Amino acid sequence: MLELTPNEYKERKALRINPAKTCQPVGAMYAALGIYECMPHSHGSQGCCSYHRTFLTRHFKDPVMATTSSFTEGSSVFGGGSNLKTAVKNIFEIYKPRVIAVHTTCLSETIGDDIPTIIGQLENVPEGKYVIHTNTPSYVGSHITGYSNMVKSMVKYFSKNTGVSNGKICVIPGFVNPGDMREIKRILKQMGVPFIMFPDTSGVLDSPMTGKFEMYPKGGATVEEMQDAGNSSCVLGLGETAVSAAARLLGKQCKIKEHILGLPIGIEATDDFILKLTEITGKPVPEEIEEERGQLVDIMIDAHPYYDKKTAAIYGDPDTVLGLAEFCFSLGMIPKFLITGTPDPSFEIKGKELFDKFGAKDGFVKHSADLFELHQRLKSDKVDLLIGGTHGKQIARAENIPFLRMGFPILDRYVHPYMPMVGYRGAMRILELLLNVLMDKREADAADEDFELVM
Numbered sequence: 001m002l003e004l005t006p007n008e009y010k011e012r013k014a015l016r017i018n019p020a021k022t023c024q025p026v027g028a029m030y031a032a033l034g035i036y037e038c039m040p041h042s043h044g045s046q047g048c049c050s051y052h053r054t055f056l057t058r059h060f061k062d063p064v065m066a067t068t069s070s071f072t073e074g075s076s077v078f079g080g081g082s083n084l085k086t087a088v089k090n091i092f093e094i095y096k097p098r099v100i101a102v103h104t105t106c107l108s109e110t111i112g113d114d115i116p117t118i119i120g121q122l123e124n125v126p127e128g129k130y131v132i133h134t135n136t137p138s139y140v141g142s143h144i145t146g147y148s149n150m151v152k153s154m155v156k157y158f159s160k161n162t163g164v165s166n167g168k169i170c171v172i173p174g175f176v177n178p179g180d181m182r183e184i185k186r187i188l189k190q191m192g193v194p195f196i197m198f199p200d201t202s203g204v205l206d207s208p209m210t211g212k213f214e215m216y217p218k219g220g221a222t223v224e225e226m227q228d229a230g231n232s233s234c235v236l237g238l239g240e241t242a243v244s245a246a247a248r249l250l251g252k253q254c255k256i257k258e259h260i261l262g263l264p265i266g267i268e269a270t271d272d273f274i275l276k277l278t279e280i281t282g283k284p285v286p287e288e289i290e291e292e293r294g295q296l297v298d299i300m301i302d303a304h305p306y307y308d309k310k311t312a313a314i315y316g317d318p319d320t321v322l323g324l325a326e327f328c329f330s331l332g333m334i335p336k337f338l339i340t341g342t343p344d345p346s347f348e349i350k351g352k353e354l355f356d357k358f359g360a361k362d363g364f365v366k367h368s369a370d371l372f373e374l375h376q377r378l379k380s381d382k383v384d385l386l387i388g389g390t391h392g393k394q395i396a397r398a399e400n401i402p403f404l405r406m407g408f409p410i411l412d413r414y415v416h417p418y419m420p421m422v423g424y425r426g427a428m429r430i431l432e433l434l435l436n437v438l439m440d441k442r443e444a445d446a447a448d449e450d451f452e453l454v455m
């Protein structure tokens with residue numbers, strides 16, 4: 001029987017309790033929604049598709065459309081090829097997408113369906129419409145792997161270098177909210193940088209209420225944009241774990257230069273992003289961006305007594321955790337635990353580099369970990385702040401630790417999909433939320449006679 005006991009951690013190899021990740025198709029489905037007029041298609045049983053749609057809908061608070069090959073016992077034994085062919089015909093007839101983006105599931109991977117061959121045999125794909133696919137076996141990787149795989153497929157199926165430069169840079173954002181994608185585009189426009197960005201879920205999963213249901217909201221990258229991405233002067237991937245594979249593939253396939261950065265979370269990573277844009281394009285940093293950075297620095301100075309030297313545990317997706325950790329370090333905080341459920345050995349290397357850079361001697365970083373382990377470790381080494389998605393709320397409650405919901409998934413709050421955590425404005429928002437939970441705790445812990453004086 002596994003128990004939460006201070007000073008006693010038992011290594012587990014084959015059991016995950018409260019995982020800090022979800023399954024590959026969730027990420028693939030999310031990436032596919034970043035294509036304009038795209039229907040994500042789950043090649044497996046109805047249960048998988050329902051779960052993935054529900055999970056995304058609960059985080060984004062917007063209905064997530066997707067179709068399924070609806071495997072039965074027969075398709076599980078004899079293969080799902082005929083189901084997929086029937087599905088493609090029905091989907092084009094009924095839902096009229098421009099693209100069907102197929103991802104596999106544990107079941108179709110286990111029986112070994114050969115999706116490229118099945119797609120090659122399709123006879124009813126209308127002119128100018130496309131069926132693309134990626135493999136997403138969920139017994140390996142995580143939703144981040146699935147996102148990475150689907151974005152790579154977008155490159156593989158669409159992007160070509162026709163020899164005529166479009167004078168743009170291609171930006172591939174990591175696994176972030178639509179509000180972040182919107183913010184990245186705002187910064188690029190402020191900088192006067194012509195760009196193509198895909199996937200792009202802004203305008204899809206943060207679309208406004210109009211009173212009219214739209215199967216395909218107006219957001220998302222078009223097929224033409226993804227095709228033209230191959231004519232860009234270079235590609236900039238934002239998020240090493242989530243999109244470096246796609247950026248490298250685009251670079252290799254279309255013979256354009258590739259640049260890979262971490263997610264621009266916090267002041268240092270945003271500086272890196274802005275400076276990379278100036279280096280690539282030769283454009284100066286506009287005054288508005290300098291002003292935003294100055295505002296962030298002003299807030300950091302004003303509020304520093306409340307966060308300085310506070311310890312934190314951060315868990316979630318690798319690129320997000322590393323970005324948040326660097327921001328916390330640059331605030332003067334001490335992130336002690338960095339945890340991701342995504343299998344990614346480079347996460348531990350980069351985490352240790354961060355600890356070294358900021359002189360943190362006893363930091364703990366682990367990939368393929370779970371929240372039970374984090375809780376077990378926090379029993380004997382408590383921190384001042386817990387940062388991550390909804391599934392850490394029981395730890396925060398049990399240990400009475402202030403809890404900042406940040407990253408994915410956030411199932412029990414609203415508004416987050418619309419708000420950025422990237423860029424200087426995103427950093428201001430993180431700082432506001434972070435300070436709120438720390439200051440709320442000070443007030444909650446204050447004795448009655450001191451309460452009025454707590455500032």
Ligand code: SF4
Nearest residue numbers: 023048051105106138
């Ligand atoms: S069976 Fe596999 S693909 Fe389906 S929901 Fe479970 S982990 Fe995900």
